[in-house]
Amino acid sequence: MPSSSSKSDRYAVRLTRLSYTYPDGTRALEGIDLDVGEGERVALVGPSGAGKSTLLLHLNGVLTGTGGVRVMGQLLEGADLREIRRHVGLVFQDPDDQLFCPTVLEDVAFGPLNMGFPAQEISSRVERVLADVGLNQSFRNRSSHHLSHGERKRVALASVLVMEPKILALDEPTSNLDPRNRRHLIDLVAALPITLLLATHDLEMVLALCPRTVVMDGGKIWAEGETGPILSDSALMEEHGLEVPLSLRRP
Protein backbone atom coordinates (compact mmCIF):
# COMPACT_ATOMS: atom_id res chain seq x y z
CA MET A 1 0.00 0.00 0.00
CA PRO A 2 1.73 3.18 -1.16
CA SER A 3 -0.31 5.41 1.14
CA SER A 4 0.75 3.67 4.34
CA SER A 5 4.44 3.56 3.36
CA SER A 6 4.46 7.27 2.56
CA LYS A 7 2.83 7.89 5.93
CA SER A 8 5.63 6.13 7.80
CA ASP A 9 8.20 7.98 5.70
CA ARG A 10 7.09 11.23 7.24
CA TYR A 11 8.56 10.16 10.55
CA ALA A 12 12.24 10.70 11.03
CA VAL A 13 12.19 8.55 14.16
CA ARG A 14 9.58 6.05 15.33
CA LEU A 15 10.06 4.23 18.60
CA THR A 16 7.56 1.53 19.54
CA ARG A 17 7.53 -0.15 22.94
CA LEU A 18 11.25 0.41 23.27
CA SER A 19 12.77 -1.04 26.45
CA TYR A 20 16.36 -1.40 27.51
CA THR A 21 18.06 -2.88 30.55
CA TYR A 22 21.75 -2.25 31.17
CA PRO A 23 23.95 -5.32 31.70
CA ASP A 24 24.05 -4.54 35.43
CA GLY A 25 20.27 -4.87 35.62
CA THR A 26 19.31 -1.18 35.62
CA ARG A 27 16.06 -0.66 33.75
CA ALA A 28 16.93 2.40 31.66
CA LEU A 29 13.99 2.48 29.24
CA GLU A 30 10.53 0.99 29.74
CA GLY A 31 8.09 0.82 26.87
CA ILE A 32 8.92 4.09 25.14
CA ASP A 33 6.59 5.12 22.30
CA LEU A 34 7.71 8.21 20.45
CA ASP A 35 7.27 9.60 16.95
CA VAL A 36 9.35 12.45 15.65
CA GLY A 37 8.36 13.97 12.33
CA GLU A 38 10.86 14.96 9.68
CA GLY A 39 12.27 18.39 10.43
CA GLU A 40 10.64 18.45 13.86
CA ARG A 41 12.57 19.68 16.90
CA VAL A 42 11.82 17.74 20.04
CA ALA A 43 13.26 18.20 23.52
CA LEU A 44 13.74 15.33 25.96
CA VAL A 45 13.70 16.68 29.48
CA GLY A 46 13.82 14.98 32.81
CA PRO A 47 16.06 14.44 35.82
CA SER A 48 19.49 12.84 35.61
CA GLY A 49 19.16 9.13 35.08
CA ALA A 50 15.80 9.48 33.34
CA GLY A 51 17.06 7.52 30.34
CA LYS A 52 17.50 10.42 27.92
CA SER A 53 21.06 9.55 26.88
CA THR A 54 20.21 5.86 26.67
CA LEU A 55 17.35 6.71 24.34
CA LEU A 56 19.64 8.75 22.08
CA LEU A 57 22.11 5.86 21.87
CA HIS A 58 19.32 3.71 20.43
CA LEU A 59 18.74 6.01 17.46
CA ASN A 60 21.84 4.78 15.62
CA GLY A 61 21.98 1.25 16.94
CA VAL A 62 24.87 1.70 19.38
CA LEU A 63 22.53 0.21 21.97
CA THR A 64 19.81 -2.23 21.04
CA GLY A 65 16.89 -2.79 23.34
CA THR A 66 13.66 -4.68 22.77
CA GLY A 67 10.92 -3.10 20.73
CA GLY A 68 11.08 -1.26 17.44
CA VAL A 69 13.33 1.57 16.34
CA ARG A 70 12.62 3.05 12.91
CA VAL A 71 14.82 5.76 11.48
CA MET A 72 13.83 7.46 8.23
CA GLY A 73 11.22 4.73 7.75
CA GLN A 74 13.75 1.95 8.10
CA LEU A 75 13.69 -0.61 10.88
CA LEU A 76 17.07 -0.59 12.60
CA GLU A 77 17.06 -4.30 13.21
CA GLY A 78 18.87 -5.89 10.29
CA ALA A 79 19.48 -2.54 8.58
CA ASP A 80 22.84 -1.33 7.29
CA LEU A 81 24.01 0.47 10.42
CA ARG A 82 26.66 2.42 8.53
CA GLU A 83 23.93 4.00 6.43
CA ILE A 84 21.87 4.71 9.56
CA ARG A 85 24.85 6.26 11.35
CA ARG A 86 25.38 8.55 8.43
CA HIS A 87 21.85 9.89 8.83
CA VAL A 88 21.82 10.11 12.63
CA GLY A 89 24.40 12.44 14.11
CA LEU A 90 24.98 11.91 17.82
CA VAL A 91 26.82 14.55 19.82
CA PHE A 92 27.96 13.28 23.21
CA GLN A 93 27.80 15.30 26.38
CA ASP A 94 31.54 15.21 27.13
CA PRO A 95 33.59 16.32 24.11
CA ASP A 96 36.56 14.42 25.54
CA ASP A 97 34.64 11.23 24.80
CA GLN A 98 33.94 12.26 21.26
CA LEU A 99 37.26 13.74 20.23
CA PHE A 100 39.69 10.85 20.35
CA CYS A 101 42.03 11.68 17.47
CA PRO A 102 45.41 13.41 17.67
CA THR A 103 44.21 16.47 15.72
CA VAL A 104 40.97 18.34 15.08
CA LEU A 105 41.25 17.58 11.37
CA GLU A 106 41.39 13.85 11.97
CA ASP A 107 38.51 13.99 14.41
CA VAL A 108 36.27 15.88 12.02
CA ALA A 109 37.35 13.66 9.12
CA PHE A 110 36.84 10.44 11.09
CA GLY A 111 33.19 9.97 10.09
CA PRO A 112 33.62 10.91 6.40
CA LEU A 113 36.66 8.62 6.16
CA ASN A 114 34.61 5.75 7.54
CA MET A 115 31.92 6.55 4.99
CA GLY A 116 34.53 6.21 2.27
CA PHE A 117 34.19 9.70 0.82
CA PRO A 118 36.96 10.79 -1.58
CA ALA A 119 39.80 12.84 -0.08
CA GLN A 120 38.90 15.98 -2.01
CA GLU A 121 35.36 15.96 -0.71
CA ILE A 122 36.46 15.27 2.85
CA SER A 123 38.76 18.25 2.73
CA SER A 124 36.10 20.61 1.43
CA ARG A 125 33.53 19.28 3.91
CA VAL A 126 35.90 19.79 6.85
CA GLU A 127 36.63 23.31 5.70
CA ARG A 128 32.94 24.15 5.36
CA VAL A 129 31.85 22.63 8.66
CA LEU A 130 34.62 24.28 10.69
CA ALA A 131 33.49 27.61 9.29
CA ASP A 132 29.88 26.72 10.13
CA VAL A 133 30.64 26.13 13.81
CA GLY A 134 32.69 29.32 13.94
CA LEU A 135 36.23 27.95 14.07
CA ASN A 136 38.87 29.17 11.63
CA GLN A 137 40.93 26.82 9.53
CA SER A 138 43.99 27.12 11.78
CA PHE A 139 42.21 24.73 14.17
CA ARG A 140 42.68 21.85 11.72
CA ASN A 141 46.08 20.84 12.97
CA ARG A 142 45.61 21.62 16.64
CA SER A 143 45.07 18.85 19.07
CA SER A 144 41.87 18.74 21.07
CA HIS A 145 43.54 18.86 24.47
CA HIS A 146 44.84 22.33 23.66
CA LEU A 147 41.35 23.68 23.08
CA SER A 148 38.97 25.29 25.53
CA HIS A 149 35.85 23.43 26.56
CA GLY A 150 33.69 25.65 24.34
CA GLU A 151 35.95 25.05 21.36
CA ARG A 152 35.94 21.33 22.00
CA LYS A 153 32.13 21.34 22.03
CA ARG A 154 32.18 23.07 18.66
CA VAL A 155 34.60 20.55 17.20
CA ALA A 156 32.44 17.71 18.54
CA LEU A 157 29.43 19.23 16.80
CA ALA A 158 31.48 19.74 13.63
CA SER A 159 32.61 16.11 13.69
CA VAL A 160 28.95 15.12 13.44
CA LEU A 161 27.63 17.85 11.12
CA VAL A 162 30.36 16.99 8.61
CA MET A 163 28.42 13.82 7.78
CA GLU A 164 25.40 16.00 6.86
CA PRO A 165 23.02 13.96 8.99
CA LYS A 166 19.26 14.16 8.60
CA ILE A 167 18.72 13.73 12.33
CA LEU A 168 20.77 15.46 14.98
CA ALA A 169 20.74 14.11 18.53
CA LEU A 170 22.37 16.36 21.10
CA ASP A 171 23.09 15.22 24.64
CA GLU A 172 23.32 18.17 27.04
CA PRO A 173 24.89 20.44 24.42
CA THR A 174 25.05 23.48 26.71
CA SER A 175 26.48 21.86 29.84
CA ASN A 176 29.51 23.76 31.16
CA LEU A 177 29.29 26.35 28.40
CA ASP A 178 29.67 30.03 29.18
CA PRO A 179 26.76 32.26 28.10
CA ARG A 180 28.41 33.42 24.88
CA ASN A 181 29.25 29.90 23.71
CA ARG A 182 25.78 28.74 24.75
CA ARG A 183 24.11 31.50 22.74
CA HIS A 184 26.31 30.67 19.74
CA LEU A 185 25.34 27.01 19.93
CA ILE A 186 21.62 27.78 20.17
CA ASP A 187 21.78 30.14 17.17
CA LEU A 188 23.77 27.59 15.22
CA VAL A 189 21.35 24.75 15.88
CA ALA A 190 18.32 26.99 15.26
CA ALA A 191 19.61 27.70 11.74
CA LEU A 192 19.99 24.02 10.82
CA PRO A 193 17.23 22.58 8.64
CA ILE A 194 17.35 19.26 10.44
CA THR A 195 15.35 16.93 12.64
CA LEU A 196 16.48 17.57 16.19
CA LEU A 197 16.35 15.53 19.37
CA LEU A 198 17.64 17.47 22.31
CA ALA A 199 18.26 15.85 25.69
CA THR A 200 18.85 18.56 28.26
CA HIS A 201 18.16 20.30 31.56
CA ASP A 202 18.55 23.70 29.95
CA LEU A 203 14.85 24.55 29.70
CA GLU A 204 15.44 28.08 28.41
CA MET A 205 17.22 26.51 25.44
CA VAL A 206 14.28 24.15 24.99
CA LEU A 207 11.98 27.17 24.82
CA ALA A 208 14.21 28.76 22.23
CA LEU A 209 14.64 25.70 20.02
CA CYS A 210 11.95 23.08 20.41
CA PRO A 211 8.22 23.48 19.76
CA ARG A 212 7.59 20.04 21.28
CA THR A 213 8.75 18.60 24.60
CA VAL A 214 8.80 15.11 26.04
CA VAL A 215 9.14 14.63 29.81
CA MET A 216 11.04 11.48 30.78
CA ASP A 217 11.65 10.02 34.22
CA GLY A 218 12.66 6.56 35.33
CA GLY A 219 12.87 5.30 31.75
CA LYS A 220 9.26 6.25 30.94
CA ILE A 221 7.56 9.08 29.12
CA TRP A 222 5.28 10.98 31.51
CA ALA A 223 4.07 13.79 29.32
CA GLU A 224 4.54 15.17 25.86
CA GLY A 225 3.14 18.01 23.86
CA GLU A 226 3.66 21.66 23.08
CA THR A 227 6.65 23.06 24.91
CA GLY A 228 4.94 26.12 26.41
CA PRO A 229 2.13 24.35 28.31
CA ILE A 230 4.40 21.50 29.43
CA LEU A 231 7.15 23.68 30.82
CA SER A 232 4.67 25.99 32.59
CA ASP A 233 3.01 23.07 34.40
CA SER A 234 4.71 23.56 37.71
CA ALA A 235 3.28 20.39 39.31
CA LEU A 236 4.55 18.29 36.42
CA MET A 237 7.95 19.99 36.40
CA GLU A 238 8.52 19.56 40.12
CA GLU A 239 7.37 15.98 40.13
CA HIS A 240 10.11 15.15 37.63
CA GLY A 241 12.99 17.04 39.13
CA LEU A 242 12.62 20.11 36.91
CA GLU A 243 11.36 23.62 37.44
CA VAL A 244 9.36 26.07 35.38
CA PRO A 245 11.84 28.26 33.51
CA LEU A 246 12.10 31.84 34.73
CA SER A 247 10.77 33.29 31.51
CA LEU A 248 7.51 31.34 31.92
CA ARG A 249 6.87 32.17 35.58
CA ARG A 250 3.96 34.48 36.33
CA PRO A 251 4.89 37.62 38.21
Next chain:
Amino acid sequence: MRHNFLDRYAGLDSPLHALEARTKLVGFLALILGVLWIPAGSNLIFFAYFLLTAVLMGISQIPLGYIVGRTLAILPFVVLAGLAAPWGDHFEGVRLVAIVLRSILSLLFLILLTSTTAFAELLRGLRKLGCPKILVLNLGFLYRYLFVLTEEVLRMRQARDCRRVGRAPALAEFKLLGAMLGTLLVRSFERAERMYQAMLSRGYDGDLRILAPRKFTWLDLGFLAGVTLFIVGVRP
Protein backbone atom coordinates in the same frame (compact mmCIF):
# COMPACT_ATOMS: atom_id res chain seq x y z
CA MET B 1 47.49 21.77 31.24
CA ARG B 2 49.32 21.26 28.01
CA HIS B 3 51.79 18.78 26.75
CA ASN B 4 53.59 21.04 24.38
CA PHE B 5 56.81 19.22 24.98
CA LEU B 6 55.80 16.55 22.48
CA ASP B 7 54.89 18.76 19.55
CA ARG B 8 56.61 21.92 20.64
CA TYR B 9 58.81 22.42 17.58
CA ALA B 10 56.80 20.32 15.10
CA GLY B 11 55.32 23.45 13.58
CA LEU B 12 58.63 24.97 12.45
CA ASP B 13 59.28 25.34 8.76
CA SER B 14 62.54 23.66 7.79
CA PRO B 15 63.51 21.15 5.11
CA LEU B 16 63.56 18.46 7.80
CA HIS B 17 60.01 19.36 8.81
CA ALA B 18 58.90 19.26 5.18
CA LEU B 19 59.96 15.64 4.81
CA GLU B 20 57.31 12.98 4.88
CA ALA B 21 57.01 11.07 8.17
CA ARG B 22 57.81 7.76 6.47
CA THR B 23 61.02 9.16 5.05
CA LYS B 24 62.15 10.35 8.44
CA LEU B 25 61.17 7.14 10.18
CA VAL B 26 63.13 5.03 7.73
CA GLY B 27 66.04 7.47 7.45
CA PHE B 28 66.61 7.94 11.17
CA LEU B 29 66.12 4.26 11.91
CA ALA B 30 68.81 3.51 9.31
CA LEU B 31 71.11 6.07 10.92
CA ILE B 32 70.57 4.49 14.34
CA LEU B 33 71.42 1.08 12.92
CA GLY B 34 74.51 2.69 11.39
CA VAL B 35 75.45 4.03 14.82
CA LEU B 36 75.17 0.57 16.37
CA TRP B 37 77.59 -0.57 13.72
CA ILE B 38 80.43 1.76 14.85
CA PRO B 39 83.18 -0.25 16.57
CA ALA B 40 84.62 1.02 19.86
CA GLY B 41 87.60 3.26 19.36
CA SER B 42 86.79 4.40 15.80
CA ASN B 43 86.97 8.05 16.70
CA LEU B 44 86.80 9.26 13.13
CA ILE B 45 83.47 7.55 12.46
CA PHE B 46 82.02 8.83 15.72
CA PHE B 47 83.18 12.27 14.73
CA ALA B 48 81.52 11.95 11.30
CA TYR B 49 78.22 10.99 12.91
CA PHE B 50 78.35 13.84 15.39
CA LEU B 51 79.12 16.19 12.53
CA LEU B 52 76.05 14.87 10.70
CA THR B 53 73.80 15.41 13.73
CA ALA B 54 75.18 18.93 14.09
CA VAL B 55 74.35 19.68 10.46
CA LEU B 56 70.86 18.19 10.80
CA MET B 57 70.27 20.16 14.00
CA GLY B 58 71.30 23.29 12.20
CA ILE B 59 68.90 22.58 9.35
CA SER B 60 66.05 21.69 11.70
CA GLN B 61 66.14 25.12 13.44
CA ILE B 62 65.38 23.44 16.75
CA PRO B 63 67.03 25.33 19.61
CA LEU B 64 70.25 23.70 20.76
CA GLY B 65 69.33 24.16 24.41
CA TYR B 66 66.21 22.06 23.96
CA ILE B 67 68.11 19.19 22.34
CA VAL B 68 70.90 19.30 24.91
CA GLY B 69 68.40 19.45 27.76
CA ARG B 70 66.54 16.39 26.57
CA THR B 71 69.76 14.48 26.00
CA LEU B 72 71.11 15.35 29.44
CA ALA B 73 67.87 14.20 31.03
CA ILE B 74 68.39 10.69 29.71
CA LEU B 75 72.19 10.59 29.99
CA PRO B 76 72.41 9.26 33.58
CA PHE B 77 70.34 6.22 32.59
CA VAL B 78 72.58 5.62 29.60
CA VAL B 79 75.75 5.74 31.70
CA LEU B 80 74.17 3.45 34.26
CA ALA B 81 73.16 1.00 31.55
CA GLY B 82 76.70 1.18 30.16
CA LEU B 83 78.20 0.38 33.57
CA ALA B 84 75.80 -2.49 34.01
CA ALA B 85 76.74 -4.03 30.66
CA PRO B 86 78.25 -7.54 30.84
CA TRP B 87 81.93 -6.73 31.19
CA GLY B 88 83.37 -10.22 31.60
CA ASP B 89 86.68 -10.28 33.46
CA HIS B 90 87.90 -6.77 32.85
CA PHE B 91 86.40 -3.36 32.43
CA GLU B 92 87.35 -1.40 29.31
CA GLY B 93 87.04 2.38 29.31
CA VAL B 94 86.98 2.52 25.50
CA ARG B 95 83.96 0.27 25.34
CA LEU B 96 82.09 2.24 27.97
CA VAL B 97 82.76 5.45 26.05
CA ALA B 98 81.57 3.77 22.85
CA ILE B 99 78.33 2.64 24.52
CA VAL B 100 77.66 6.12 25.84
CA LEU B 101 78.52 7.78 22.51
CA ARG B 102 76.33 5.39 20.55
CA SER B 103 73.45 6.02 22.95
CA ILE B 104 73.86 9.77 22.67
CA LEU B 105 73.88 9.61 18.88
CA SER B 106 70.79 7.39 18.83
CA LEU B 107 69.07 9.76 21.23
CA LEU B 108 69.95 12.76 19.09
CA PHE B 109 68.51 11.08 16.02
CA LEU B 110 65.34 10.19 17.90
CA ILE B 111 65.00 13.71 19.22
CA LEU B 112 65.48 15.08 15.71
CA LEU B 113 62.85 12.69 14.39
CA THR B 114 60.25 13.37 17.06
CA SER B 115 60.72 17.10 17.29
CA THR B 116 60.52 17.75 13.56
CA THR B 117 57.43 15.60 13.11
CA ALA B 118 54.03 16.17 14.67
CA PHE B 119 52.92 13.14 16.65
CA ALA B 120 49.86 12.72 14.45
CA GLU B 121 52.06 12.62 11.34
CA LEU B 122 54.38 10.14 12.96
CA LEU B 123 51.39 7.87 13.56
CA ARG B 124 50.24 8.24 9.97
CA GLY B 125 53.77 7.40 8.82
CA LEU B 126 53.89 4.32 11.03
CA ARG B 127 50.56 3.15 9.66
CA LYS B 128 51.66 3.73 6.07
CA LEU B 129 54.79 1.72 6.79
CA GLY B 130 52.63 -1.22 7.75
CA CYS B 131 52.66 -0.89 11.53
CA PRO B 132 49.58 -2.79 12.83
CA LYS B 133 46.56 -0.51 12.95
CA ILE B 134 45.58 -1.54 16.45
CA LEU B 135 48.99 -0.37 17.69
CA VAL B 136 48.78 2.94 15.83
CA LEU B 137 45.25 3.49 17.09
CA ASN B 138 46.32 2.84 20.67
CA LEU B 139 49.33 5.13 20.41
CA GLY B 140 46.94 7.80 19.17
CA PHE B 141 44.65 7.24 22.15
CA LEU B 142 47.63 7.34 24.49
CA TYR B 143 48.67 10.69 23.07
CA ARG B 144 45.14 12.04 23.27
CA TYR B 145 44.16 10.73 26.70
CA LEU B 146 47.39 10.86 28.64
CA PHE B 147 46.57 14.36 29.69
CA VAL B 148 42.86 13.86 30.13
CA LEU B 149 43.87 11.24 32.71
CA THR B 150 46.54 13.45 34.25
CA GLU B 151 43.99 16.18 34.72
CA GLU B 152 41.61 13.71 36.30
CA VAL B 153 44.32 12.69 38.77
CA LEU B 154 45.06 16.32 39.59
CA ARG B 155 41.39 17.01 40.23
CA MET B 156 41.14 13.97 42.47
CA ARG B 157 44.19 15.09 44.40
CA GLN B 158 42.72 18.54 44.86
CA ALA B 159 39.48 17.02 46.07
CA ARG B 160 41.42 14.88 48.54
CA ASP B 161 43.51 17.77 49.80
CA CYS B 162 40.40 19.88 50.30
CA ARG B 163 38.96 17.34 52.68
CA ARG B 164 41.87 16.44 54.87
CA VAL B 165 43.79 18.22 57.53
CA GLY B 166 47.36 17.33 58.29
CA ARG B 167 48.88 13.99 57.42
CA ALA B 168 47.22 10.66 57.93
CA PRO B 169 49.23 7.62 59.11
CA ALA B 170 51.17 5.92 56.33
CA LEU B 171 48.80 2.97 56.11
CA ALA B 172 45.77 5.23 55.70
CA GLU B 173 47.63 7.21 53.01
CA PHE B 174 48.33 3.98 51.24
CA LYS B 175 44.69 2.89 51.39
CA LEU B 176 43.62 6.25 50.04
CA LEU B 177 46.04 5.94 47.15
CA GLY B 178 44.63 2.52 46.35
CA ALA B 179 41.09 3.86 46.37
CA MET B 180 42.10 6.71 44.07
CA LEU B 181 43.79 4.38 41.62
CA GLY B 182 40.74 2.14 41.65
CA THR B 183 38.46 5.07 40.93
CA LEU B 184 40.73 6.15 38.11
CA LEU B 185 40.62 2.68 36.59
CA VAL B 186 36.83 2.54 36.72
CA ARG B 187 36.53 6.03 35.26
CA SER B 188 38.95 5.19 32.46
CA PHE B 189 37.01 2.03 31.74
CA GLU B 190 33.77 3.96 31.50
CA ARG B 191 35.37 6.61 29.33
CA ALA B 192 36.69 3.94 26.99
CA GLU B 193 33.14 2.61 26.69
CA ARG B 194 31.79 6.05 25.78
CA MET B 195 34.64 6.65 23.32
CA TYR B 196 33.84 3.40 21.59
CA GLN B 197 30.20 4.42 21.34
CA ALA B 198 31.30 7.74 19.85
CA MET B 199 33.47 5.89 17.34
CA LEU B 200 30.62 3.58 16.36
CA SER B 201 28.31 6.55 15.98
CA ARG B 202 30.59 7.95 13.34
CA GLY B 203 30.71 4.77 11.32
CA TYR B 204 33.73 3.01 12.83
CA ASP B 205 33.68 -0.62 11.70
CA GLY B 206 37.00 -1.89 13.02
CA ASP B 207 39.00 -0.55 10.13
CA LEU B 208 41.23 2.45 10.78
CA ARG B 209 41.20 4.84 7.87
CA ILE B 210 43.69 7.67 7.76
CA LEU B 211 44.05 10.81 5.73
CA ALA B 212 46.68 10.82 3.04
CA PRO B 213 50.02 11.89 4.50
CA ARG B 214 52.33 14.46 2.92
CA LYS B 215 53.40 13.68 -0.60
CA PHE B 216 56.69 11.92 -1.22
CA THR B 217 58.85 14.50 -3.00
CA TRP B 218 62.33 14.90 -4.44
CA LEU B 219 63.38 16.22 -1.06
CA ASP B 220 62.44 12.87 0.51
CA LEU B 221 64.34 11.00 -2.16
CA GLY B 222 67.35 13.25 -1.62
CA PHE B 223 67.26 12.73 2.14
CA LEU B 224 67.11 8.96 1.85
CA ALA B 225 69.88 8.94 -0.78
CA GLY B 226 72.01 11.17 1.45
CA VAL B 227 71.46 8.95 4.48
CA THR B 228 72.36 5.83 2.50
CA LEU B 229 75.50 7.42 1.06
CA PHE B 230 76.56 8.59 4.51
CA ILE B 231 76.07 5.23 6.20
CA VAL B 232 77.89 3.40 3.43
CA GLY B 233 80.55 6.10 3.14
CA VAL B 234 81.63 6.10 6.80
CA ARG B 235 81.18 2.40 7.44
CA PRO B 236 83.92 0.77 9.51
